[in-house]
Amino acid sequence: MAQTTVPLQADVFLPLAQGAGIFGQLWDFTKRKPLGAAGAVVLLTLVLAAIFADVIAPYDPIAQNVPHRLREPGTEYLLGTDTYGRDVFSRIVFGARVSLYIGLVSVLIGTVVGVLVGASSGYTGGVYDLLVQRIVDGMMGFPPLILALILVVAMGPSINSVAFALAVTYIPRVVRLARASALSTCQEMFVDAARAIGGGHLRIMLRHVVPNSLAPVFVLATGYLGTAIVAEASLSFLGLGVPPPSPSWGGMMQFGARGYLEAAPWLTFFPGLALSGVVFAFGLLGDALRDVLDPRLRGR
Amino acid sequence: MSHRIKVLSPILALVALAAIACQTPAPSAPAAGGGGDTPKRGGIAVIATRDDPPTNWDPGYTSGITLHQVSTGIFGAGNFVRQCRNDVYTVCPYLAESWEAGTDLMTYTFKMREGVFWNDGTPFTPQDAVYWLDLTRGTQVGDKTRPAWIDVGTQQVQKAEVIDGNKVRVTLKERVPAFLDMMKTATINIAYPRHLFQPKIEAGDVRVGPSDVGFVSLGPYKLAKHEKGSLIQLRRNELYWEKDAKGEPLPYLDGIDFPVMKDLNTIVAAFRTGRLDGGARGTGFGLLPEQRQALDRTLPGQVQYAEIAGYRWHIAWNQLKQGPWQDLRVRKALGLWLDKRSGVQAVVGGQSFLHTVMDPRSGWPDPAWETWPSFNANTRDRDRADAKRLMSEAGLASGFEMDFFCRRSWVQICEWFQGDYSGLGVKLKLDLVDDATWTDRHRRGDFDGQIQIVTATFPELLEQHFGRTGLNAGGLLRHNDPQLVSMFRRFKDAQGDDARKQIYREVEKYVLQDQWYAISLFDELLAIPYRSYVKGLMPGPEEVNHNLDYATVWLDK
Known part of the structure; x- marks a missing residue:
């Protein structure tokens, strides 16, 4: 059976126009994957909105102004106001911070823990591998949202507990992927060479196995960022996400669905639009990254 | 007690007792429909x-x-008595067609209605009514126990017996002027057919319920x-x-x-x-x-809407836990600051009204309550200025932080006053919990501040919310204030409704204005659509x- 080998480090990180500068690579990426680039632009906008929320948002997102409650979208309030008279646009902009924070933190924790556990499991094998994989089986037996819900209930709703809970649901998937990559990488000549020159297990794992197992994990991570943001919105919709008054898109949608769907649809529509836009953008970018990083798809 | 009141008391008592003993309430079912x-x-x-x-x-x-x-x-919709169909605050006959109260208000004799049948065709008898009252106080068969009911009416009963063939005499454990008010509660129903329950209980099914006997009912x-x-x-x-x-x-x-x-x-x-x-x-x-x-x-x-009040939101601070709210000045500041009318708009879109502890339409509250600080729209700015001054005097000019216990399903109202209090520098951290956790922690008193719905169509019912801690594990206030406890004790000796009203108004003022233990917010009107x-x-x-x-x-x- 033909065996596909994972490319060496240099190939993994420079899949685009080799030798070109960063802008050249970006331009090359845009030409080859315009939809992916569009997704990247949306996400860049999200990041900028999150960073410069204080400048972009015209109003304080949590300050109540009851006499201005339920104003329709217009010139004074771009996307209208909620029942407390808070500006929906400002809350969406600040909500981007929450979404991005939870997405990045959960993916970062999940990726670091998952890669280390998965790679060590694949590299070490034996009883340790067996044990880790059965635990992973157990964790994957839970629907991710239910598992996150249980963890948040146990820890109490807060931005950090939501991020941690989502990271836990992500870890088993990364472990599986990192282990599979590690198993494949361990068969490579350069690993044998490292062993032959007396490299220790820890060094071989950290310097050779882990870096060469990262490419598919990156693709998974990109996709999971969107999933994590949706999961946070789902938890907030169930009332278990970020506690008020911090704005979160899921919480805002839940608020709107509490009897205002018809009378004030903007309360639900605009946070929903932001959420679906970002998830769609993550999907586009993730697909494009997979295409350029996966050697089997490269060049298509 | 002044000399004048001493002289008038026996007369007032006699008048009140005569009124209670001789009343022959109107039929409970007026013509339905309007116009x-x-x-x-x-x-x-x-x-x-x-x-x-x-x-x-x-x-x-x-x-x-x-x-x-x-x-x-x-x-x-009742038992011996019920809430009148057209007046929720008044007692009307139901399965008893009339009653007499003893002069000591410790015995009540109900003349039972004739021609009442269980829906399986078995006649309903005074013995059935006594049997029901006996069961509500619990029973024991062998080592199996049927616990007593928890409602405030039936737990007052010491003994029930059939007299003169068609009457039920109920003897209470102590003097309870509000007994009929307690019994008129719509949810206290005679739901235990003796002819079906007793065989099951004798067979050991001591927890038998209506669903076990095919819902044979009245x-x-x-x-x-x-x-x-x-x-x-x-x-x-x-x-x-x-x-x-x-x-x-x-x-x-x-x-x-x-x-x-x-x-x-x-x-x-x-x-x-x-x-x-x-x-x-x-x-x-x-x-x-x-x-x-x-x-x-x-x-x-x-479309028409039934607008039902009775969801009276109240905030209270746990006096059994240390915190800035132990200081009367802080409690008063917290009470003065909240803009209730703004909350009415923000939370329920104006579909609400202000109140004290009870519904103003019930006739119980002090008629002057709308002029009190924190209720009076004309003194809103002054109230807020006073609130800031009081916080400064308490050494908390820059505010403080506290946890606030709230049911997750009540987040909308909690979020409103969380925002409103930020103007006073008070940072409430909402502790949102599910219903089961809320009940558990509430009973343990594991919170700093809380919000609750207080509903009462007669004042004695408020003891479960304002009474001494230990009696009111599920209540609004957590305190050990002997003065408030003694106020509720006086209800038991009250001579007639005017005396009860007087005591209620003292409680109301003490809790809301003197001690500022609680804040009455607004009554959320439940608008139910009907064709x-x-x-x-x-x-x-x-x-x-x-x-x-x-x-x-x-x-x-």
């Missing part, structure tokens, strides 16, 4: 219920709108079908005894179908498309003003369980 309409008989009303009732449908051990919305039609309807999670059907009890003002038998309807609908948006959609004649009652199932406007636009002139052709509903101004037996309801179509 002189003649009720039409027949038809099936379709009214949503928000969930299935608890397992054995026993009103003695469980209470909640999911039970009473359906079960009141089966068990009836109400205007019988349970015809229950498809769990889907549909509950009631059909007319042809043996029901009650008649309307013209002597026509009740109920008017052939039956009621209760589809189980757990989501308000679903209910509104079904109502709009004509699949429902009425919405579900219960917290969270009332329509917002915006939803009402939308319905009125699509169904002009075809205009649904007549004879007669929902009370407050009390969500009022007239839920649907005996006088008819369909004008």
